[in-house]
Each structure stands twice: as structure tokens, then as C-alpha cells.
Amino acid sequence: MKKLLIIFLSSCILKLSFAQSELKVFSNKTVAGKNYITNEDIPASEYVFSRRINNYHIDPKTKTLTVQLRPDSNKTSKKKSANTGYLLSYDLKTNRINWSKEADLGSSFYFHGNTIIETTSYSSNCLNMETGYTQWDGISTMYYVDESLPVGLGYKRRLYSSKKPDSTKLSGNLEGIYLKNGKPLWNREIN
Secondary structure, rough: OOHHHHHHHHHHHHHHHHHHHOOOOEEEEEEEEEEEOOOOEEEEEEEEEOOOEEEEEOOOOOOEEEEEOOOOEEEEEEEEOOOOOEEEEEEOOOOOOEEEEEEEOEEEEEEEEEEEEEEEOOEEOOOOOOOOOOEEEOOEEEEEEEEOOOOOEEEEEEEOOOOOEEEEEEEEEEEEOOOOOOOEEEEEEEE
């Protein structure tokens, strides 16, 4: 029984490390141009990803690059949707991947402090920017985020009897959602 458990755990670790190794970032120093006043080269850093970039965000405070990557169209399996890509956090100081996770390519991302608000057509969730872990989930789709308040505006999806959100039907209630915990602050009937 112990051998079977060890073999199972080993195969899980191998699958995890293989999945992580698919996402690679190559960085090199290059020349971006020439300063014609001083006649000196302008140095730059180039970052090349193993997949196509769908969207990105640079945080100048933490020197972090967050990138949404498209799936490799040749390797999309039948189990994975062609709309499933990856969200990757890259540390520009150490040239290392902080974390990566699967993400819907239809997602919109809002960056608020140390968090990333990911919103899809059926839900929103909050990710910790340093770790990638989900801090809260909600069944509202956010359409606007005000970082200074911090509040997001969105419509809650109507629920089936099984308490699952219906991705095709919005309720008429616009909600103000507190971004720190994902809880609604208020709601108003606005179609």
C-alpha cells in the first residue's frame, strides 16, 4: 500500500513539474536604439514567452509582469477548451516565474493593489498577485472597478435551483462589491 501511494505521489509530482515546465520565459539583454545626443546605445531587456501573449500588465512598484498566454493551438487537447490559456506572474528583478495557473481567455483582469480581479461571463474572483491563490469567489460579473474606493460594479447571475449561476441570464440587480472580500455592499434594480 505504501509503495502504491509513493508511486501515485511521484506521478502527480512529475505531472505537476511537467505542466510547469511547458511555460518558459527567456530573457536577454539587447539594444533598443541609439541616443543621438550622447552617441551611446540604449540598453533594453527582451522577454520571450513559450506561448503567444493575449494580454499583459506591468506593475512598476513590484517589478512584476503579469501575462495572459494563449494555448498552443497545435497541442490543445480534447479535454481542454481552446479558450483556456494561462495567467503567469513573472518577476522582472530575478527573471523567474512566480506562479502560473490556467485562465479563461475570455476573462477580463483588473489590478488592484496586491490583487488581481478576474471576471468572466459568469463569475469573478480575486487572486493574490504574489502567490496566484484565490482569495474569494463571487457569482457576479464585474464591469467596472474603482481602485480608490475599492469597489467593483457588476451584475449577479440568476441562480438555477441547484444554486449554480446561469451564464446566460443576468439579474436586474447591479451590485457594488467590496474588493477586499468580494461581499456585496449594496444592490439596486437597474436593468
